[in-house]
């Protein structure tokens with residue numbers, strides 16, 4: 001990796017002032033975040049069990065849990081991927097630990113607020129809180145307001161992260177355009193020392209810019225909803241707010257993948273001994289994602305006949321244009337990196353490669369759904385949670401686990417126990433996802449406490465797979481923990 | 497080119513001054529909502545540009561994290577002030593309305609200043625935030641079918 005070129009002396013980091021080294025800070029955040037994922041995964045299992053009539057849940061409780069699971073998982077995954085990217089770039093870009101503390105605290109506060117709104121207040125219009133549902137349910141008004149404040153805090157936390165990332169990139173490469181490696185195309189931008197941003201920094205630059213755009217949209221959304229909550233006279237156009245909701249919700253969830261790509265670019269080479277190198281293709285692909293990712297949201301509104309046709313068509317086109325180039329260069333680049341290399345197999349590399357597979361499969365399934373004729377059939381069926389669980393749970397989350405394993409330190413080759421844990425986890429994961437896809441093909445609707453057949457029987461089978469998945473996950477987390485303690489005692493840090 | 501680089505603050509200042517005269521000249525007749533939001537965004541952006549030019553001539557060392565919290569707080573404040581219900585209170589009074597517009601200019605300036613104090617050129621991030629918020633508010637913030 002290129003040595004950072006300091007435009008100016010970096011400020012003295014206040015890490016010591018707050019008594020936290022970057023490693024401890026990231027380790028703590030990973031522990032909290034992974035614990036949260038486990039609990040939210042249990043809630044997912046409870047929902048499946050209820051859909052399969054294995055347990056009884058009041059519909060209100062089901063929808064509250066659905067809301068908590070969706071909002072909680074998305075926020076936690078954003079937090080975890082952000083922390084991973086922060087960790088791999090913090091030295092290179094002189095990112096500041098104290099800023100990370102602010103952003104973690106804000107996101108965790110947001111999560112706490114949302115949890116209280118759901119568990120105490122029973123707030124349950126799903127994590128997309130589509131207007132006017134949040135104002136019409138059986139839950140008390142305070143829970144609606146509290147949930148929106150929670151969303152605001154998650155947005156603020158992400159904005160802090162993006163700002164510091166942007167500051168670090170500009171500090172190290174002179175401008176955000178150089179961070180995007182546009183100097184590979186535009187000679188005028190070239191730096192006198194010839195330094196070009198590595199791919200992980202290109203991804204980070206795209207995330208910082210699109211992240212701020214997303215948060216700006218989210219803040220308009222939340223302020224409008226809070227204004228309406230405060231004074232019901234405040235008018236809201238339902239179509240406008242639906243567009244805005246998905247501008248924010250879709251894009252922030254989508255960005256988790258681009259954040260992960262930055263982590264992949266940095267970590268995968270550690271296992272293969274070859275690096276990703278910036279070239280014009282990377283710069284162009286990421287520039288395309290930068291411009292088109294914020295325009296993909298209308299694919300959530302294909303069924304809204306009042307939506308302007310240009311948005312429908314534009315949304316479909318943008319979805320393809322935004323996704324394909326960066327996905328292809330990353331997946332293809334990763335395969336080239338691995339192909340005939342002296343790949344060193346560790347839990348981390350297994351998880352990263354499995355995650356790339358999940359990203360690919362989920363991405364293809366998502367594109368199908370974002371194609372209007374298919375959407376006419378698949379809209380609102382279990383196909384939707386099928387594809388996004390494939391690339392969030394079977395993609396992004398695996399990258400987070402892979403990063404954690406790398407972070408903990410992987411000097412020993414894994415033994416049989418680790419293999420067994422991996423097999424358990426992946427068996428549960430694949431089975432769980434397949435049941436989702438099967439439900440989608442059968443036209444079982446998503447987001448229903450009570451499903452028509454064959455929903456319940458598929459849910460029964462899925463519940464079994466979820467149990468296997470969660471056992472595998474717990475075992476994996478315990479193994480990480482034990483390994484972390486042992487490596488710390490031996491004075492070994494991350495890597496292999 | 498040089499001349500242009502030196503002249504832009506003057507030209508922008510002139511535009512801002514003309515804009516500030518708007519409420520005084522047209523009285524209580526506010527522009528359509530979308531245009532009005534864009535006008536506020538224009539004032540915010542102009543303020544930010546002035547701040548960036550100001551700080552660039554006096555570069556400061558790296559700043560405190562609180563500068564970023566200030567940026568985020570100012571962004572939120574500007575949105576609250578953009579609520580038609582809030583600025584509706586002053587719309588009828590040309591002088592108050594003008595003062596609010598000066599307020600937007602000042603918030604824009606402070607936001608740009610705070611961002612630049614955190615790290616040079618970060619004013620770019622603030623401007624991005626303000627422009628996106630302005631454009632999105634113009635598409636329908638505070639307008640909608642009457643509520644029963």
Ligand code: HEM
Nearest residue numbers: 041044045047048070073077126127385392393446447466
């Ligand atoms: C650990 C295993 C997980 C299990 C067992 C699980 C289970 C479920 C179930 C049963 C649903 C309801 C589907 C329906 O009938 O509509 C659901 C929805 C959802 N899940 Fe998961 N999930 C898991 C992991 C994740 C992860 C890692 C994420 C994101 C990063 C995630 C995000 C979501 C979202 C956004 C929804 C949609 C909520 C809504 O419709 O409002 N899940 N999940």
Ligand SMILES: [Cu+2]
Nearest residue numbers: 532583593597
């Ligand atoms: Cu005004």
